[in-house]
Amino acid sequence: MSRRKIVAGNWKMNMTPTEAVALVNELKPLVVNDDVDVVFCVPAIDIIPAMEAAKGTNINIGAENMYFEEKGAYTGEISPAMLNDAGVKYVIIGHSERREYFAETDETVNKKVLKAFEHEITPIICCGESLTQREQGITIDWIRQQIKIAFLNVNADQAKKAVIAYEPIWAIGTGKVATTEQAQEVCAAIRVCIGELYDAATAEAIRIQYGGSVSGASAPELFAQPDIDGGLVGGASLKPDFGKIVNYNK
Ligand code: PGA
Numbered sequence: 680m681s682r683r684k685i686v687a688g689n690w691k692m693n694m695t696p697t698e699a700v701a702l703v704n705e706l707k708p709l710v711v712n713d714d715v716d717v718v719f720c721v722p723a724i725d726i727i728p729a730m731e732a733a734k735g736t737n738i739n740i741g742a743e744n745m746y747f748e749e750k751g752a753y754t755g756e757i758s759p760a761m762l763n764d765a766g767v768k769y770v771i772i773g774h775s776e777r778r779e780y781f782a783e784t785d786e787t788v789n790k791k792v793l794k795a796f797e798h799e800i801t802p803i804i805c806c807g808e809s810l811t812q813r814e815q816g817i818t819i820d821w822i823r824q825q826i827k828i829a830f831l832n833v834n835a836d837q838a839k840k841a842v843i844a845y846e847p848i849w850a851i852g853t854g855k856v857a858t859t860e861q862a863q864e865v866c867a868a869i870r871v872c873i874g875e876l877y878d879a880a881t882a883e884a885i886r887i888q889y890g891g892s893v894s895g896a897s898a899p900e901l902f903a904q905p906d907i908d909g910g911l912v913g914g915a916s917l918k919p920d921f922g923k924i925v926n927y928n929k
Contacts, residue, residue: 682883682884682886682908683714683715683716683886684714684716684886684902684908684909685715685716685718685842685886685888686715686716686717686718686909686910686912686925687717687718687720687741687769687771687803687842687844687888687909687910687911687916688718688719688720688912688913688916688917688921689720689743689771689890689912689913689916690719690720690721690725690743690917691722691743691776693722693917694722694725694917695725696724696725696728699725699728699729699732700728700729700731702917703719703729703732703733703738704732705919706719706738706919706921706922707733707736707738709921709922709925709926710737710738710922710925711737711925712926712928713737714928715909715925716739716909717737717739717925718738718740718741718769719733719738719739719740719916720740720741720743720769720770720771720803721740721741721742722743723742723743723744723757726740726742726762726765726767727765730765730766730767739769740766741768741769741770741771741803742757742762742767742769742770742771743770743771743774744757744770744771744772744774744777745759745762745770745791745794745795745800746758746759746791746794747787747790747791747793748794759794759795759797759798759800760798762798762800763799763800767800768800768801769800769801769803769842770791770795770800770801770802770803771802771803771805771844771911772788772791772792772795772803772804772805772829773785773787773788773804773805773806773829774805774846775805775807775846775851776851785824785825785828785829786828788804788825788829789828789829789830789831789832792804792829792833792841793832793833796833796837796840801840801841801842802841802842803843803844803888804829804841804842804844805843805846806825806826806843806844806845806846806869807822807845807846807847807848807851807891808821808822808847808848809848809849810849813847819864819865822845822865822868822869823872826872827872827876830873835877835878835880835881838873838876838877838885839881839884839885840884842885842887842888843869843873843885843887843888844887844888844890844911845862845865845866845869845887845888845889845890846889846890846891846911847861847865849891850891851890851891851892851913852892852914853891853892854892855891855892856891856892856893856901857889857891859900859901859904862889862901862904862907863904863905863906863907866887866889866904866906867905867906869887869906870885870906886909887906887907887908888907888908888909888910888911889909889910889911890910890911890912890913892914893910893911893915893924894915894920894923894924895920895922895923895927896923898910898923898927899927902927902928910924912924
């Protein structure tokens with residue numbers, strides 16, 4: 680079985696609604712590739728205008744976060760039903776910036792992952808080690824723990840549909856991309872971990888992205904690795920270079 684590649688942009692806290700429409704219009708002719716699922720994860724306020732602008736294209740509009748309750752007194756949060764109603768099919772869960780600045784933990788990540796599946800939204804589940812952890816030699820142990828907690832009570836059918844983004848924190852927004860060997864090693868270890876938690880078929884089906892300073896120049900080699908099924912892209916997702924990343928195989 681060969682897994683379909685998935686390239687997702689993570690706009691972070693960039694682009695007003697007006698700018699979002701302009702960016703979708705600018706990028707839409709550049710991100711056509713029948714071999715790849717293309718997702719733009721955008722700020723909540725941009726979802727509806729970006730969705731309109733992307734209508735009739737291959738671009739999926741996703742969210743950058745979601746809360747794990749259905750509705751109610753959670754000022755400032757976005758519910759899964761709101762995302763569903765807007766037509767959102769993908770949501771980033773547990774990005775390292777959310778863990779660092781907004782106190783997200785492996786436990787809240789797990790709650791959000793379960794809630795996303797309940798609403799048939801595909802979670803893009805982020806994991807990654809700090810530079811200190813890498814230097815201490817505990818990268819694989821750390822990532823395995825993040826994955827095991829994120830997937831608690833997730834069943835195999837759900838896990839098969841999940842997307843995992845391996846993003847070494849030291850590589851995010853730094854221009855310091857992990858080497859192909861480093862990225863492949865951890866993505867392969869994640870697949871092994873999923874195989875242990877579930878079975879070989881689930882490990883084979885789940886899609887694992889690499890993220891951290893991916894560019895048009897680095898994407899072809901990264902995405903050619905046996906366990907790397909695409910990328911989660913920050914900075915370059917706001918530029919025409921994103922088209923090169925999506926067309927890494929052309
Ligand atoms: P970057 O961000 O591509 O700018 O390093 C990746 C991410 O944070 O998802």
